Amino acid sequence: MSQPFFPTTPATPDPDTPAPVLSKDVPLNSINNTSLRIFLPKKSLQSSPNSQKLPIIVYYHGGGFIYLSASSSMNHDFCFKLAEMLSVVVVSVDYRLAPVSRLPAAYDDGVEALQWLRTTDDKWVREFGDITKCFLMGTSAGGNxxxxxxxxxxQKTIDDFDFEPLKIRGLILHHPFFGGAQRTESELRLINDEVLPLKSGDMMWELSLPEGEDRDHKYCNPTVLDEDIDKCFDQIKLLRWKVLVTGCYGDPLFDRQVEFVEILRRKGVEVEEYFGDGCHGMEALDLNSNLAVPARFLVILHIVVCDDG
Known part of the structure; x- marks a missing residue:
């Protein structure tokens, strides 16, 4: 499959750079050719040893499981802005892509990144990041x-696996990429959407789901539940994780995202939602905009990530 061209941005680890955020790449799994790009607000280098450490956002980029990387300019710029404007450490995961590595490969890489985070001696993480205040965040396929x-x-927690000292405090699903065999009203209304037309979404699922599976597989369709998932919902309540789901009315996936929020609430999970005007992934596409929507989005993120309440 030929890949379209997406511009990339190199990491900038040099503390003498004029940019307000530093970034560097570290390997995750050499066999799988996965890595992490870490973003650190440069002002942290001047902080005293007793300064409060920064929350950590583990970020999973979008691209329908088949495109983009942590170094893609749109993803780099988005994580840069998150680190700068929220004063957080961002760990962006460069996971395996389909169709070479179909799901659940990306999920496995996502978990491996957390294993790395809990054991690493990386200076940026250990000196400046608070691994007891970690949030998982992703855009589109990354939200999935x-x-x-x-x-x-x-599930690992239920099975008595100890992630200490890492503590996850919440999940932030930014325009999550969900689907299903049955078409929704928003999919049909926006069938030729400029950002995510229906045929493109279908192709992404065809290339990324396990061989022979359709869009009613649980990786795609969040309405497909089982006893194990119900137990996980109970665990979310027990651990008091924060859950934030964001989206836009002009996204073909809007109905799926609303349905996902309703499922969580029916299961007793506390979830915050933020839906506004715009298109699929709009804040990631245009976080530099002076429009009010990205500004409100950042305010909401700040409340979720930086509020100790």
Whole structure:
């Protein structure tokens, strides 16, 4: 499959750079050729040893499981802005892509990134990041990953695996990429959407789901539940994780996202939602905009991530 061209941005680890955020790449799994790009607000380097450490956002990028990387300029710029404007450490995961590595490969890489985070001696993480205040965040396919990586973490917790000292405090699903065999009203209304036309979404699922599976597989359709997932929902309540789902009315996936929120609430999970005007992934596409929507989005993120309440 030929890949379209997406511009990339190199990491900038040099503390003498004029940019307000530093970034660097570290390997995750050499066999799988996965890595992490870490973003650190440069002002942290001047902080005193007793300064409060920064929350950590583990970020999973979008691209329908088949495109983009942590170094893609749109993803780099988005994580840069998150680190700068929220004063957080961002760990962006460069996971395996389909169709070479179909799901659940990306989910496995997402969990492996958390294993790395809990054991690493990386200076930026250990000196400046608070691994007891970690949030999983992802855009589009990355939002889907947040859900499924979260389920895997919860299942490991149920099975008595200890993630200490790492503590996950919440899940942030930014325009999550969900689907299903039955078409929704928003999909049909926006069938030729400029950002995510229906045929493109279908192709992404065809290339990324396990061979022979359709869009009613649980990786795609969040309405497909089982006893293990119900136990994970109970664990979310027990651990008091925060859950935020964001989206836009002009997204073909809007109905799926609303349905996902309703499922969580029926299961007793406390979830915050933020839906506004715009298109699929709009804040990631245009976080530099002076429009009010990205500004409100950042305010909501700040409340979720930086509020100790």
């Amino acid at each position: 990953m947040v859900y499924h990586v979260g389920l895997r973490v919860l």
